[in-house]
Amino acid sequence: MATVNLKAFPEPKQLYCPHCAKPVTLYDPEGSEYLVCPSCNYYLHYIDHQHLQSQYSIAPIKYEHILDPGSIGTLKGTEYKVLAYMEKREAGTAYDWREYMLYSFTKGYAFLAEYNGHWSFIAGMQHFPELKDAMLDGTAATLNDVDYLEFNRYTPEITALTGEFDWDAYDEKISAREFVSAPWMLVREKNKTNPKIIDWYLGEYITPQEIADGFKITTEKFPEQADIGANQPNPTRKKYLQTLRISIAAAVIMVVIQVLCAVLRPSQTIMSRSVPLLPPPVAKTDSARKDSAAATSSLPGGTYEFQPQRTSSFIISNGPAPLDVYLSDQIDNNWMEATVELVSEKDNQTWDVSQEIEYYHGYEDGDSWSEGSTNGTITIDDVPPGTYHLNIYPYAGMAAAQDIDMVVTANVILWQNIIVTLLVLALAPLAFWYFQRRFEVNRWMNSDFSPYNKSTSSDDD
Helix, strand or coil, rough: CCCCCCCCCCEEEEEECCCCCCCEEECCCCCEEEEEECCCCCCEEEEECEEEEEEEEEECCCCCCCCCCCCEEEEEEEEEEEEEEEEEEEEECCEEEEEEEEEECCCCEEEEECCCCCCCECCCCCCCHHHHEEEECCCCEEECCEEEEEEEEEEEEEEEEEEECCCCHHHCEEEEEEEEEEEEEEEEEECEEEEEEEEEEEEEEEEEEHHHHHCCCCCCCCCCCCCCCCCCCCCCCHHHHHHHHHHHHHHHHHHHHHHHHHHHCHHHHHHHEEECCCCCEEEHHHHHCCHHHHCCCCCCCCCCCCCCEEEECCCEEECEEEEEEEEEEEEEEEEEEEEEEEEEECCCCEEEEEEEEEEEEEEEEEEEEEEEEEEEEEEEECCCEEEEEEEEEEEEEECCCCEEEEEEECCCHHHHHHHHHHHHHHHHHHHHHHHHHHHHHHHHCCCCCCCCCCCCCCCCC
């Protein structure tokens, strides 16, 4: 076991390799049991903390490593000394990764694992006592009320190593399962020789810069990152949550303001009357109304222009205020259009708007059908306070039209503006949601247990 509860790192001890007689340094002589001779690559057994015994020759290191045994640095506020470097692969595959074993004289062992340039700081119960409460549930695990989804399960094999260990690392046989809740990862290891031995480890994504700063080295020799790390933080997740909170807050403020306006300035009907349609002085041809050509072409008499009408005066006391002009005409299989001119009696300023009403119905193949409506609403925004009247210029596809029923309402709620504003507020959160989801989908493409593919297995190892 690692020597812990000390006030400083133990004094290194120098021995000599029984195979090549070259010096070998132990950085934790009381806690280590196996080591590798850096000169001849022989795997050695440190017996009774007294002498070394040769085991067998092992493969040399394949990759250039950035931290040598004996290096000292600080990570997560704790000082560590590098004791070992290991190269591993997933049994039966070409997937390989690298691990550095770190030693703290207060907390014991921790590991830096690197795959495709992505790094994780991993440690066991001496660093994270809450690991005793880790729970396994099918293809998920739970710790501190956080759910972790299974990302990978495999049998690791050591292909090369150097440094010292407190267990027979080279001969160890385990099966491993990794569960992810970025930037965290839970690792469950089961001993294949004794399946009752199960160890949990907690890993956190760590950047190369943080490692380089901790060990006072440069990032030049760090491997380049490829793909997406299993527990790499989602770079757009934070932006998505930020924009979502901002948009929700803005939407709530807008709704509150609208409610206050509705309470302080409630909608008010300022005119309601029926406008008579006097007989048309002339009948226009269909070409005079291009917009209604299709509707009027089948009707005799063409398009009819009725005599203009002027309403009585009305007052808008609070403004600027939005107005709704509601028009209704009991047309039947025909159309009617009115150009409405709002006129300020103070300065003759005008607002021109038009509303067309059409309603058709009938039977076809024994089934009834209908389309259109006998009413419509015109909205005029930001009308200043003052005295106004309406000029109405009606048109219809029939000579004998019904009177137009008209209702003018001030301080109406502009629902279309509210809806458009809410849609605009939703654009940024939706965009970041899409990008963060694409990141997650791409992350889980590297897993056989993707939550985006429900055909994954839930059998235990």
